[in-house]
Amino acid sequence: MLNLIRQVAPDFTAEAVLPDNTIINNFKLSNFKGKYVILLFYPLDFTFVCPTEILAFNEKLDELRSRDTELIGISVDSVYTHLAWKKTPINEGGIGNVGFTLVSDLKKEIATNYGVLIDGEIALRALFLIDKEGIVRHCVINDTPFGRSVNEAIRMIDALRHYDKYGKLCPADWQEGKESMVGSTDGVIDYLSKYAAQNK
16 A cells, blocks of 8 residues: 655646536546645545445535635546446436546556555545645545445645644644644644543
């Protein structure tokens, strides 16, 4: 498993299905420099946990975009399978016309470069949060049976944006609007004196 935290996110150019169902062959990650990006790897179209994740993230798409964040889904399926999945109604096992791009990693090069390809076949459920400079700042990787938390992904975007704006640290379970910390001994003492459970 690669450790990409604090590394430049591996760039790629690939075929993709855009939100309007246009198929392009030159979708490029580096075109989104200057925005936050979530790369959402998932195993396969037309499977079981995958549509629950795709639809859950799609429901929060406006919240992600309000945070200047682009969402990009990636699996080893072809663009034609992606398109067929989008054109299949939800009540028939499809995902409907979701509003974010689905990238085809048919040659499995992207999943390999991100260290999430398993058994040479499919990607694990991996989420990478990339900052505006193209640096990986957060990732979570689940085995295939376990879906990810959209709310946790949004919390991490909020934390990254907060740190980028104020330079202050985000403690455990931090959420937007809660107090953050100064990165010093005095800062942690001040924070813990107010919020540690044993002081309550």
